[in-house]
Amino acid sequence: MSDTGPTSSSTSAANPATGSGYRVLARKYRPKDFSDLMVGQEPMVRTLTNAFETGRIAQAYMLTGVRGVGKTTTARILARALNYKTPDIDKPTIDLRIPGEHCQAIMEGRHVDVIEMDAASHTGIDDIREIIEQVRYRPVSARYKVYIIDEVHMLSTQAFNGLLKTLEEPPEHVKFIFATTEIRKVPITVLSRCQRFDLRRISAADLVHLFTSILEKEGIPAEPEALAMVARAAEGSARDGLSLLDQAI
Incomplete structure (x- = not known):
């Protein structure tokens, strides 16, 4: 998500091998228990x-x-x-x-x-x-x-x-x-x-924290300002935010 273009790690994460079945972030990182739901x-x-x-x-x-x-x-x-x-x-x-x-x-x-x-x-x-x-x-x-x-x-x-x-x-x-x-x-x-x-709207700060954690797991670099923009655009919705993040990647 930086201006310098995708690195090799971001390219492989954003474009997985054909046939591996890419799963959108909102599905891949859907909360599985109450500790995941603690976000917001x-x-x-x-x-x-x-x-x-x-x-x-x-x-x-x-x-x-x-x-x-x-x-x-x-x-x-x-x-x-x-x-x-x-x-x-x-x-x-x-x-x-x-x-x-x-x-x-x-x-x-x-x-x-x-x-x-x-x-x-x-x-x-x-x-x-x-x-x-x-x-x-x-x-x-x-x-x-x-x-x-x-x-x-x-x-x-x-x-x-x-x-x-x-x-x-x-x-x-x-x-x-x-x-x-x-x-x-x-x-x-x-x-x-x-x-x-x-269920409350999730704060922009919590969304940025969530996005940062997910991108670290995906091996994709991102600027804090970019994540803040995505979080603001999500308007408190984790699913909307992750869909936007997918587009940004």
Whole structure:
């Protein structure tokens, strides 16, 4: 990213061998556990840590914030924490440094007991009715059956009403994690039954620190002023910032 042109290391990092399948930075460096989420989201991580340590685990969570702050990623990490299991630990925990039995499948969005649904394309009562019918069945292999519903504000009024009864009296083996960019469009009756976390915009200083760390791993030199410009343009979104960083490289 300097004016002197790319070095050999930056050329190889930015243009990997054909067929190796280049992964954009936002995917390659997506947070995998709560220690990664500490960038900009310390209050949420602290609250969840205390809740898990005292056994006060909510039945439903509402994650809200602007695009690109990590709502869906946080939802998967939370699902991982709820279903954490290793030969030594078999309980929900925030300490996810050692990959557990279900971790990889959950983070890749392919675990049978962690069901992800995009409310933008599944807005109706029929989609919610399917969930309501399935919640009574126990999870196949994990501790909890977790439903992650993205852009939950897009659900119809009828769908929200259908979901409400299940949220009022959910089975012990079911957890809901909702994500939305439009919290004001979510009915208060639903909000009141969720533990709400407002994911903050990430500060420019934190983004610069994140970019610096990633570029060091990639072996790409960068000027601090350039990274500061990218961080300002990202407007608090890690995903937008990493997309811009990809372009800059």
